[in-house]
Amino acid sequence: MLRRVRTCVVYGLPGAGKSALAAAVAARHPGTVVHRRLRPGDSLGTVVDDLRRLLRDAPVQQALSDEARLDDLARQADASEALCVVDDLQVLRPEERAALLEELGGRLTRGALLATSREAVPRRATSPDRFELRLDGLTEAAARTLWRQLDALYGAHEGFEHAWRRSRGLPFHLRRAHAGDVEGEEPVLKALLQLSADERRLASVLALSEAPLSAEVLSGLFPEGHHGELLRRLGARLLVELDARGRHGMHDLVRDALVSLLDTEEVRAAHVALLELLPREEVPVVVRVRAMSRHLQALGRPAERVAFIVASAELLVRHGAAGELLAWLDALSGDALTLDARLARGRALVRLLEVRRAYPELLALQASLEAQGADAGLREGVGAVLVRAALFALELDACERTLEAMPAPGGAEVFFQQLLAWATLRYFQGRIDEALELLDGAAAASEDRRARGWCAYARALMLWLDGRDSELAEPVERGIVLLEDARADSRGALVTAMSAGIFSRLGRFAEAESALTEAWARMEDLGAPRLALELDCIAAWVLAERGHRRDALVALRKVEARAERGGYLFIALLCRAGAGRVLLELGRCAEARALLETLEGDIRRLRVLGMSRAVASARRMDVLTVETWPTRVEPREVRPGVAARQRALVALEAARRGDEVLALGLLVSMESLVEGTDFALERALSHLARACLHRLHGREVEARDALASASRSAAEGGVDPEVVPTLASHVFTDRAALRASAPVDDGGAAGAAGVVVLDGRRHELRGAGRTVSLARRVLPRRLLYALASQPGRAVSKEDCVRAMWDADYDPRLHDNALRVHVSHARGLLEGMEARIVFEPPGYRLETAEGFVFVTV
Secondary structure (H helix, E strand, O other): OOOOOOEEEEEEOOOOOHHHHHHHHHHHOOOOEEEEEOOOOOOHHHHHHHHHHHHHOOOOOOOOOHHHHHHHHHHHHHHHOOEEEEEOHHHOOHHHHHHHHHHHOOOOOOOEEEEEEOOOOOOOOOOOOOEEEEEOOOOHHHHHHHHHHHHHHHOOOOOHHHHHHHHOOOHHHHHHHHOOOOOOOOOOHHHHHOOOHHHHHHHHHHHHOOOOEOHHHHHHHOOOOOHHHHHHHHHHOOOOEEOOOOOEEOOHHHHHHHHHHOOHHHHHHHHHHHHHHHHHOOOOHHHHHHHHHHHHHHOOOHHHHHHHHHHOHHHHHHOOOHHHHHHHHHOOOHHHOOHHHHHHHHHHHHHOOOHHHHHHHHHHHHHHHHHHOOOHHHHHHHHHHHHHHHHHHOOHHHHHHHHHHOOOOOOHHHHHHHHHHHHHHHHHOOOHHHHHHHHHHHHHHOOOHHHHHHHHHHHHHHHHHHOOHHHOHHHHHHHHHHOOOOOOOHHHHHHHHHHHHHHHHOOOHHHHHHHHHHHHHHHHHHOOHHHHHHHHHHHHHHHHHOOOHHHHHHHHHHHHHHHHHHOOHHHHHHHHHHHHHHHHHOOOHHHHHHHHHHHHHHHHHHOOHHHHHHHHHHHOOOOOOOOOOOOOOOOOOOOHHHHHHHHHHHHHHHHHHOOHHHHHHHHHHOHHHOOOHHHHHHHHHHHHHHHHHHHHOOOHHHHHHHHHHHHHHHHHOOOOOOHHHHHHHHHOOHHHHHHOOOOOOHHHHHHOOOEEEEEOOOOEEEEOOEEEEOOOOHHHHHHHHHHHOOOOOEEEHHHHHHHHHOOOOOHHHHHHHHHHHHHHHHHHOOOOOEEEEEEOOEEEEEEOOEEEEEOO
């Protein structure tokens, strides 16, 4: 059934065989199997995170919500076709049980979930499919069959009738009865009461352990080496069981019975023993820390517990357990909440993107340290976290005060962290030149290859944010070379992601996608919500650069909402600037202007002057407020969205000026760029350009049709209704009509990248910033016209000769002359996006999409 319906709940009374059935199913599962037995105090988050770690056998990304946890677990389980077994589901709260079964089970398509529970889990009409299996006690006939099988395994025993009456048909109790527990109300108690001192000591350790333990680890309890015999005897009496990995554990019924028998000293001794044994057991780090913390708490050693949690804090954070760490620290109060614990709490809050909570707590902690005269190391640690939180929250004055008050850096890494913080602060303050000088000076003075690489990347990031695209390539390339062998730490993941944004700005999308893939792979191992947020922000910008405007807008708004909730204001502002730009590109001008005006007010209020240029850059996308209409297309511009916008505007302006050849060339060059609703405004602009051309030639009917097409395209893409009429009123002026018969302004055509205009009316070749007259170059001109009449197709030598000399082809007469004129024509095309290539049986003209041949 699990192959058809991906979620199953097996429920029934204790001892009915639920776990045994789950283990049997798991043993037959062909893929990965992960198992988690729930304990009192478990939450949905801890259970799901443990399953995620078991599936990856590695740290997991810190999840900020149970929904994110369940979604990630479902992806992992589907990817490995894994079976997730959860025992004792009844431990969770009812709403958590439902979430596990429905939110996880409803997502699984290739993986599976098998849960056991003592209680049924209610279903709703909207619940996804799952199947349920209730295990009741055996019938008398089935119970006799089990008894006979036990006789065959362990030897014949009498007393089935008595056992049947007392067991209610539960297999566990029947097995206990067959093992000799036939008296008393509880069939397990007799066996437990008969344990020797060593057996009882070993059993008590297993009862109080949260995880099964290996025989090798348990040998530490008995240096004399008889632990194996003790385990064998406990197993023979069904008090200890083996899991699939050969580790020893205890059924919950046996555990509950034994714990009820243990006195205070026995419980204490078991906790002490487990503190010594657990560091040797191969269990996930988070499970070990969780268990050690529980044992220290049970022993009444709060100071040691707090010190242990604080010492393990960084390890927990790296393994995606910052939330669990925070829960433990939140439970501390009074003297238990030491300065170290408060610092660990602040770090955990920042890690979980709870900047709004972290910032005031860190300020208070800093004040406490100053009042108490704490050591420099602690002040340095608090200062580093506070600076990061202040930068995230754009509390620039507090950030500067903290940096000024921090002690001299104790090492190269701390120095570099402070340098980056100072540079970032200066950028936020609008002092970008000072920021760049800081980075350049540090890079020049450092012999550390990695530090110089990160300085180069930081420079590239600031230039990227500042819109100085022409300066991006050199520092990002330098950073790549210098950090080629850098360790994959959190900063390495960030610069990898950042390079994706820079590459996309430069139109190098293959490199951008590769960088994003690498950054995501690193994020899986680092598990940092802040870095994940930054990566999502950059990925959204990459979508915008690729021209996927609507997808980019959705992504930017999602990231902005997450950043706002966490108090990461820089990312929130950056997303809003990106959203404003995308809205303008989509033609939703009123919405964009309102957004950018509010954003500009926030920038002034927060005094983050460095963000002002992002707003100015976004506003340049507003076609209704542009002051100077472009007449050229930048040759380096290869981003689809910007390329389409520039070509549409230049074509419209060329049509308005009467440069029909350039306008047509650009309109042709952008046809493949403006498909889909993302480019509705560009399509509307192209229709406006055609309407202008029609009106220049007095074709009023065609002009009206083109205007109608412009309005229709705009409406289909959600462009503001006033955009097309406003642009039309700007374009259709008397000046445009006067230009219809005036000489063409060649500057636009000559400067438009990707546009090559071969004008057979005026015998001109225009492109790559120049105009070449063909008036006196008769034979090369005729050759170009012949090839241009069939661009992309080979023209035979016979046809070339006929076009040039109006003669029949003679190899002895024409081959050499043809090669000379081909060479001459190639020289005319030098630097333009067109070239002549030899292709038997003749020659072929390769052109870009913007090539236009105007015939006589």
